[in-house]
Amino acid sequence: MGAPVRIDAMNEGDFAAVASIDPDAKLGLDQLRDERARPWSRLWVGREDGEGVVAFAIVWHVADEVHVLNVATRADRRRRGAGRALVDAVVCYGREQRVSRVLLEVRRSNRAAIALYRGAGFRATGIRSRYYPDDEDAVEMALELDPDTGQSLPRTDDVQLES
Numbered sequence: 001m002g003a004p005v006r007i008d009a010m011n012e013g014d015f016a017a018v019a020s021i022d023p024d025a026k027l028g029l030d031q032l033r034d035e036r037a038r039p040w041s042r043l044w045v046g047r048e049d050g051e052g053v054v055a056f057a058i059v060w061h062v063a064d065e066v067h068v069l070n071v072a073t074r075a076d077r078r079r080r081g082a083g084r085a086l087v088d089a090v091v092c093y094g095r096e097q098r099v100s101r102v103l104l105e106v107r108r109s110n111r112a113a114i115a116l117y118r119g120a121g122f123r124a125t126g127i128r129s130r131y132y133p134d135d136e137d138a139v140e141m142a143l144e145l146d147p148d149t150g151q152s153l154p155r156t157d158d159v160q161l162e163s
């Protein structure tokens with residue numbers, strides 16, 4: 001485990017660091033500004049002392065669902081707990097807001113992300129065939145919550161993933 005990661009709401013001063021974290025996400029400053037202005041958007045960063053912003057998460061909270069759009073950690077700061085801290089913060093937010101589920105899609109080949117979400121209690125609920133522009137399948141994952149107690153409801157995978 002690396003240095004402790006502090007989770008904060010993303011502010012405008014974080015945008016440049018966030019935009020450089022995951023080039024594949026193609027998030028520019030204007031997109032981040034637009035995203036932060038959406039009433040249903042929630043954006044967080046993970047900071048490390050001496051490093052600044054090392055990770056971020058963007059979710060949409062619509063009705064009784066939280067939908068995870070992006071989670072990414074700077075390449076040189078991975079495997080130090082930042083991704084997990086952000087996913088925990090997202091789930092904590094969902095519990096506080098009494099949502100019924102936290103949802104996401106992830107590339108079928110993205111073993112790191114699938115392992116991260118599984119570790120946080122998410123289960124695979126479906127496959128969206130050729131979901132991404134390059135035709136890769138998406139795995140749909142979900143964490144079901146009891147809105148009254150915030151407890152996560154145990155579930156097993158609905159689809160078989162390669163091990």
Ligand SMILES: CC(C)(COP(=O)(O)OP(=O)(O)OC[C@H]1O[C@@H](n2cnc3c(N)ncnc32)[C@H](O)[C@@H]1OP(=O)(O)O)[C@@H](O)C(=O)NCCC(=O)NCCS
Nearest residue numbers: 070071072073078079080081082083084112113115116119
């Ligand atoms: C997926 C990603 C966010 C993980 O971030 P991270 O900060 O490295 O994650 P953590 O250090 O908190 O890891 C938590 C757990 O996730 C799993 N995990 C993370 N990276 C992994 C890898 N490369 N291989 C296998 N499991 C991995 C492990 O279970 C890990 O726990 P452990 O280190 O105790 O074994 C990071 O790899 C990333 O930014 N990838 C590119 C962007 C992306 O794919 N985002 C997800 C799509 S929404």
